Amino acid sequence: MSLPPASPHLPGATPSGARRRVLRADLLDFVADPGFVPPAEAPGVRHRPDHRVLIEGDRIVAVRPAAAGWQPLPDDPPALSAPELAAWAQVPEEDHRGRLLLPGFIDTHVHCPQLDVIASFGTELLDWLNTYTFPAERKYADPAVSQAGAERFLNALWAQGTTSAVVFPTVHKCSAEALFEHAAAVRMRLVTGKVLMNRHAPDGLRDDVEQAERDCVDLIQRWHGRDRQAFAVTVRFAPCSTPEQLVMAGQLAQGHAGVYMQTHVAENRDEVRWVAELFPSARSYLDVYDRDGLIGPRAVLAHGIWLNDEDRAVLRAHGAQIAHSPSSNLFLGSGLFDWPQAQQQGVNVSLASDVGGGTSLSMLRTMGDAYKIQALQGHRLTAWKALHTATAGAAQSLGLSEEMGRIEPGLLADLCIWDVAADEVARHRDNLASSLHERIFAWLTLGDDRNLVETLVAGQTRYQKKHAA
Incomplete structure (x- = not known):
């Protein structure tokens, strides 16, 4: 490296x-x-x-x-x-x-392999995944591609003032290993883990429940707690995991002390409707995760635009956080996140670039877009609130305020x-x-x-x- x-x-x-x-x-x-x-x-x-x-x-x-x-x-x-x-x-x-x-800034939701598709034209979330994201991620089955991608990604974060991140690699174990290796070598605080995805994805991007569990346990044992590395049970999003895989993910989250959980929730209205069709017995999209034990104080859920009051009460009760991704929400046309409402209802909110749906790894650009989203709803986001959220606030939400953020x-x-x-x-x-x-x-x-x-x-x-x- x-x-x-x-x-x-x-x-x-x-x-x-x-x-x-x-x-x-x-x-x-x-x-x-x-x-x-x-x-x-x-x-x-x-x-x-x-x-x-x-x-x-x-x-x-x-x-x-x-x-x-x-x-x-x-x-x-x-x-x-x-x-x-x-x-x-x-x-x-x-x-x-x-x-x-x-x-240094703390980016609480970003995709390492999606540097390959940043600034791609013309789709909403579900088409974005199929047209751009999945083809790019399939290449990361090659360990050499994963190694080069991890090095390029970390260098790009540092060049924007980001010193810590919660990161999605790909479904391939080697992509998570590459991130852990490169971050540990420089003692950079990184939260990541092999993506879980065993359905509704193309060939080369699906795992199976048993092998995925073995891979996660091995990564936890080798990396979690070493050189500022932390493992995250990484559910791509509910549609890409069978009920059996979600149960396994919940068991991992509950059974290994200190691990995080990261996923997406309620980003796009078509996505929300699809989740309701796939999980008809769930109260809501968030409930799909909550009923399997995936929502806790170390849960980082990207977006959360289309949640209801009951969902936000669940997040408050568990101490989970929404990783607000304003640039991505604007670029993909996903919707406007009401940050003051979430805060009034006791939900922890952090800030995230969400590259490649987001258009820049810069947290300055992310904060600027967050200001615009709130302005469209009649709110005013101060520089103080934005900067606190990207530094000390994120550290606190991640349980790392005694390590960084001030x-x-x-x-x-x-x-x-x-x-x-x-x-x-x-x-x-x-x-x-x-x-x-x-x-x-x-x-x-x-x-x-x-x-x-x-x-x-x-x-x-x-x-x-x-x-x-």
């Missing part, structure tokens, strides 16, 4: 063998959900201009105002004595003053450095901003991969923009 070189700023190792880095920038993260309230009233926003972030190995050691120099502070960790701070002062500082330093001592250094403006128009707009939210909202709306300066995963540079100085 070829990786970008480590940052040229890294000093030598400490006696413990861990490398140290000092980043200096304007920090922005969140300590609470800002909610759907006016920006000036939003709680939980933490903006720390001109601060230093001290990183040792893969973790953040301290966050300190640059104005304090290297003198001890009352809230410093106990290990940061005056002599230790003097040693930190000798680490070459990576000076990004004027730039934003944020936690810029705090003890958490892993999954971080991104951004230019607020990347061209003349954006710089002009930034100069006219009268508040922090106005600046950040303009960056979110106008920004793209040109704004990204550097991506760190577990303290190591995995993407760096050329001529970033």
